[in-house]
Amino acid sequence: MxxxxxxxxxxxxxxxxxxxxxxxxxxxTYETIEFDANGVCNICNQRKFKEEKIDWSSRKEMFDDVIEQYRGKGEYDCIVPFSGGKDSTFTLYHLITEYKVKPLVIQFDHGFMRQTLRENNQRTFKKLGVDVLSFTPNWHVVKRLMKEALIRKGDFCWHCHTGIFSYPMQIAIKYSTPLVIWGEPSSEYTAYFDYRDDEIEEVDETRFNRFVNLGITAEDMKGMIENDFDLDPRDLTPFTYPELRDLKRLRYRSICLGSFIPWDVRKQSQLIMDKLGWKGDDVExxxxxxxxxxxxxxxxxxxxxxxxxxxxxxxxxxxxxxxxxxxxxxxxxxxxxxxxxxxxxxxxxxxxxxxxxxxxxxxxxxxxxxxxxxxxxxxxxxxxxxxxxxxxxxxxxxxxx
Ligand SMILES: [Zn+2]
Known part of the structure; x- marks a missing residue:
């Protein structure tokens, strides 16, 4: 054959x-997939549950409560990790227009941001009026991390996955801002978490270790590359999940907006195009x-x-x-x-x-x-x-x- x-x-x-x-x-071969007796996958089945069984109005009330609980408590009302894609742009738009929060927007620059995206981001930040912190890790370190992750896991994006999820948590601690709000829940795409579970998906260390970091912590990575790379131990700090005790002391909460409102990618994309002039782009x-x-x-x-x-x-x-x-x-x-x-x-x-x-x-x-x-x-x-x-x-x- x-x-x-x-x-x-x-x-x-x-x-x-x-x-x-x-x-x-x-x-x-799709991650986390299982088929039922009729040959329908678990992701289809949990989607059906999302549409039919979740009481979205009570979920919204829960979210309202969270926002009010944290409003005015830290240097900012919340941290919003932001890539500039449709989901984080919608999340920021929704928080500003529906809740009038004062967020700190955190941008982790993985090194490959495209022109249209940068223009989108500039427009979004100016139109919404927000404080933004952007962080770009050392390119030499990034290249070495990409190579190691590709060799070990066939996935070169370790620096991006770990940085995007760790860095905003570090900033939450530095700015004494306990509430971190992400966009879409992972149950939209995979079954690592299930809409059918009673618990709301928390974007925490458990989730980080379950699928974000490919089973490689920053400490593991250090051991893998330090022999042939001139590594300063601090080089890996941006990719390191903060200590749980520091997060607990902060009384942190790290959640996805999409656990509380029904996530509708097409509708939301249209909305940010209309309201913010957000532009799409071709992808190879x-x-x-x-x-x-x-x-x-x-x-x-x-x-x-x-x-x-x-x-x-x-x-x-x-x-x-x-x-x-x-x-x-x-x-x-x-x-x-x-x-x-x-x-x-x-x-x-x-x-x-x-x-x-x-x-x-x-x-x-x-x-x-x-x-x-x-x-x-x-x-x-x-x-x-x-x-x-x-x-x-x-x-x-x-x-x-
Ligand atoms: Zn399916």
């Missing part, structure tokens, strides 16, 4: 022999135009991330997005299959830039990724199909120029 596919088949064909949810099309490997232009526009390396996911698990962002749209009734299975066929699994132009950062050949890259493939998927590394360059490709930082 492998031989007959080489060079001739389109990448999605390799995923055809995986088992898929009969409803949304997610494959068996995704259908062009407006259909998914609101999704994952934050990172110039998103195409590489999605490509690795495809090589590991036989699905990429197109499958993920169409699954959401099928679940919410915006798309039929047939429309989804067409998009998946046309766009998924192609090699992103940014791979070249990424390999320059890591000083790695594509053969070495493939060898590393091959070790992390999730069976029964078997990727076809010989596929030569390339995704289109996005309009801002020439502005992305090159190591060699």
């Amino acid at each position: 492998e031989e007959t596919r080489q060079g001739t088949g389109t990448p999605h064909m390799a995923a055809a022999n995986l088992r898929h949810c009969v409803r949304c099309g997610l494959p068996e 490997g995704m259908p062009p135009g407006e259909i998914y232009s609101y999704e994952k526009i934050e990172c110039a390396m998103q195409g590489v991330r999605d490509y690795i996911k495809f090589l590991k698990r036989g699905y990429g962002r197109v499958t993920q997005m169409t699954a959401l749209d099928i679940r919410s009734g915006h798309m039929t299975k047939e429309q989804a299959d067409k998009l998946i066929c046309a766009y998924e699994g192609k090699k992103p132009p940014s791979l070249e830039i990424f390999l320059e950062y890591l000083q790695m050949s594509e053969a070495e890259f493939n060898e590393i990724v091959e070790k992390t493939v999730v069976p029964p998927f078997r990727p076809d590394f010989s596929c030569k199909d390339c995704a289109k360059k996005t309009h801002d490709f020439h502005t992305w930082y090159r190591e060699t120029k």
